[in-house]
Amino acid sequence: MLSKVSRNVFMFASKNKAMNKVAKKWGLKLGASQVVAGSTIEAAIATVLELNKKGLVCTLDHLGEFVSSREEALEATEYNMRTLEAIAESGVDSNLSVKLTQLGLDIDDTFCLGNVLRVVEAAKRTNNFVRIDMEDYSHCQKTLEILRELSKFYDNVGTVIQAYLFRSQQDMIDLRGKPLRLVKGAYKELPEVAFQDKKEVDENYFNLIKLHLLNGSYTAIATHDHEIISKVIAFVKEHEISSNQFEFQMLYGFRTDMQLQLVQEGYKMRVYVPFGDDWFGYYMRRLAERPQNVAFAFRGLFSK
Numbered sequence: 001m002l003s004k005v006s007r008n009v010f011m012f013a014s015k016n017k018a019m020n021k022v023a024k025k026w027g028l029k030l031g032a033s034q035v036v037a038g039s040t041i042e043a044a045i046a047t048v049l050e051l052n053k054k055g056l057v058c059t060l061d062h063l064g065e066f067v068s069s070r071e072e073a074l075e076a077t078e079y080n081m082r083t084l085e086a087i088a089e090s091g092v093d094s095n096l097s098v099k100l101t102q103l104g105l106d107i108d109d110t111f112c113l114g115n116v117l118r119v120v121e122a123a124k125r126t127n128n129f130v131r132i133d134m135e136d137y138s139h140c141q142k143t144l145e146i147l148r149e150l151s152k153f154y155d156n157v158g159t160v161i162q163a164y165l166f167r168s169q170q171d172m173i174d175l176r177g178k179p180l181r182l183v184k185g186a187y188k189e190l191p192e193v194a195f196q197d198k199k200e201v202d203e204n205y206f207n208l209i210k211l212h213l214l215n216g217s218y219t220a221i222a223t224h225d226h227e228i229i230s231k232v233i234a235f236v237k238e239h240e241i242s243s244n245q246f247e248f249q250m251l252y253g254f255r256t257d258m259q260l261q262l263v264q265e266g267y268k269m270r271v272y273v274p275f276g277d278d279w280f281g282y283y284m285r286r287l288a289e290r291p292q293n294v295a296f297a298f299r300g301l302f303s304k
């Protein structure tokens with residue numbers, strides 16, 4: 001009951017524009033620095049370098065919420081392109097994750113397509129890959145349509161499928177052969193479109209993972225759930241699926257011991273490394289997912 005209340009409070013906070021705006025001026029507070037890798041590209045690259053040294057590969061995500069003007073979307077586009085350049089120049093092992101709302105999806109679809117195309121083109125030039133994060137349900141169809149357009153010209157782009165959505169199995173069949181990140185889903189969705197029961201989400205999640213692996217497609221399994229990870233490991237062994245066909249992914253600052261353990265066992269582990277001063281929404285979604293994460297916030301309150 002308490003966790004449901006706290007989940008709703010954190011989800012509300014994550015969508016609150018005024019709170020996000022104030023938090024931007026604070027700098028990383030409330031323990032956020034444990035899960036966000038600094039405010040600048042330089043700080044993010046330094047973090048990636050440290051993770052690479054431990055055998056972890058990364059995906060960088062420049063945080064940005066509530067983009068409502070063309071100027072902001074163009075700025076974010078340039079910033080993402082600069083991040084790709086910094087990755088290439090520094091030689092770190094990281095690709096890039098982007099959110100389409102940051103690149104103008106709420107302003108105009110064609111405008112957004114033009115922006116993401118520039119980012120994917122910049123990635124192509126630097127021999128890199130762009131993952132389009134999946135946002136809430138209201139953006140899902142448009143995101144898949146934009147991916148379809150991009151895929152006509154580029155093979156270095158993929159997206160994310162959320163297991164809590166009823167539509168996901170069909171989407172995965174349509175996206176057969178495409179590199180996908182599979183997740184349970186981070187937003188609060190209505191019962192008309194999404195499973196509400198955790199057990200059902202977990203079941204669908206494992207089914208989707210099996211489906212994508214069995215049809216030979218590259219699969220990124222993004223979860224901190226040790227039970228799912230154990231089941232995936234047993235499944236790939238049983239079906240002799242090559243370790244070149246999948247990777248695990250976790251968020252920066254979460255289950256770091258398990259991240260390293262999987263590397264030691266010979267699996268590819270990619271860490272999602274968010275950075276930037278627009279950290280509040282991302283952090284609130286993480287607190288909503290797992291009330292135990294509030295311990296971060298409490299520790300953060302008492303540190304400088």
Ligand code: FDA
Nearest residue numbers: 133134160183184185186222223224225249250251254272
């Ligand atoms: P879940 O939260 O269901 O936890 C399952 C169990 O695992 C828990 O009961 C606990 O036992 C254990 N556990 C989990 N976290 C733990 C921790 N920190 N410490 C100890 N035990 C822990 N979502 C989205 O909608 N769109 C997106 O684009 C992405 N992208 C993305 C990228 C990456 C790399 C990750 C890891 C996740 C996402 N997500 C996402 C978020 C995803 O949808 C989901 O909300 C979170 O990962 C939480 O679900 P989990 O599968 O991690 O486990």
